[in-house]
Amino acid sequence: MTKYLIVGAGKVAKHLNHYFRLLELSPLNWDRSQDPHLLKTKVAEASHVLLAISDTAIENFYKKNLAGLDKTVVHFSGALNIKDVIAAHPLMSFGPELYDFETYLKIHFVLTGTDSLLEALPGLPNNFSVLPAEKKALYHAMCVVGGNFPVILWQKMFAEFEKMGVSHEAARVYLETVLQNTLRNPQTALTGPLARGDKHTILKNLESLDGDQFQKLYFSFVEAVSPELLSEKERQL
Numbered sequence: 574m575t576k577y578l579i580v581g582a583g584k585v586a587k588h589l590n591h592y593f594r595l596l597e598l599s600p601l602n603w604d605r606s607q608d609p610h611l612l613k614t615k616v617a618e619a620s621h622v623l624l625a626i627s628d629t630a631i632e633n634f635y636k637k638n639l640a641g642l643d644k645t646v647v648h649f650s651g652a653l654n655i656k657d658v659i660a661a662h663p664l665m666s667f668g669p670e671l672y673d674f675e676t677y678l679k680i681h682f683v684l685t686g687t688d689s690l691l692e693a694l695p696g697l698p699n700n701f702s703v704l705p706a707e708k709k710a711l712y713h714a715m716c717v718v719g720g721n722f723p724v725i726l727w728q729k730m731f732a733e734f735e736k737m738g739v740s741h742e743a744a745r746v747y748l749e750t751v752l753q754n755t756l757r758n759p760q761t762a763l764t765g766p767l768a769r770g771d772k773h774t775i776l777k778n779l780e781s782l783d784g785d786q787f788q789k790l791y792f793s794f795v796e797a798v799s800p801e802l803l804s805e806k807e808r809q810l
């Protein structure tokens with residue numbers, strides 16, 4: 574019979590605990606604030622040990638506490654490959670707020686080290702796909718590029734708009750439309766000077782960012798999307 578032990582007390586551990594309780598899976602829990610002896614007892618009771626701890630801690634924790642035991646061990650890192658530990662990366666962002674049941678049910682898991690969610694996380698009805706270990710680095714880079722970088726760009730836009738008196742609400746309507754258009758058709762969603770090849774506007778935008786680290790980012794986007802637009806001299810700006 575499946576008995577889960579969730580290790581950790583961070584964001585993912587909290588969300589997993591909540592989701593597993595909603596699924597009536599009654600997981601055990603252990604984190605560093607508890608007696609280390611309790612870890613042994615709980616591991617002995619568990620069939621599946623879920624390492625919802627920092628990437629830097631996973632391998633050592635596994636080697637010290639779980640290697641050689643007859644347990645299914647799972648971690649949730651999108652970047653790591655650890656021998657004998659299944660990776661089940663939830664393609665999701667987990668912050669401090671818990672989600673509703675419907676949201677948890679829609680989370681897609683990307684598995685490495687098994688080809689079945691039934692082996693990694695029995696009792697979870699979620700969709701999943703399987704990724705070879707050698708593809709994980711690029712997969713995770715794309716999670717960062719697509720899921721994290723836009724947040725940094727949006728934070729910058731909100732901060733600069735605020736200084737100019739452009740409201741959060743105005744920016745929200747803009748961003749919602751951009752996201753909806755992108756989800757509907759990524760190929761046609763890009764608008765603005767890069768989509769139009771409007772070099773004049775691009776150079777004015779770059780000039781307005783003089784002395785700002787985001788000027789380098791703007792340059793990088795032009796380089797990545799339309800490198801032919803800027804001459805060697807303009808790149809030295």
Ligand SMILES: NC(=O)c1ccc[n+]([C@@H]2O[C@H](COP(=O)([O-])OP(=O)(O)OC[C@H]3O[C@@H](n4cnc5c(N)ncnc54)[C@H](OP(=O)(O)O)[C@@H]3O)[C@@H](O)[C@H]2O)c1
Pocket residue numbers: 581582583584585586604605606624625626627628630634648649650651662663664665666667668
């Ligand atoms: N957050 C996300 O959106 C997200 C999404 C997908 C996958 N993940 C993956 O999920 C895993 C957990 O991420 P998280 O966001 O939950 O991190 P987090 O909120 O920073 O929590 C990390 C947890 O790891 C514990 N920990 C750190 N070192 C430890 C050690 N040596 N021994 C035992 N526990 C240790 C911390 O314990 P203390 O509280 O005692 O310091 C804390 O409970 C990572 O592999 C991450 O890549 C995260």
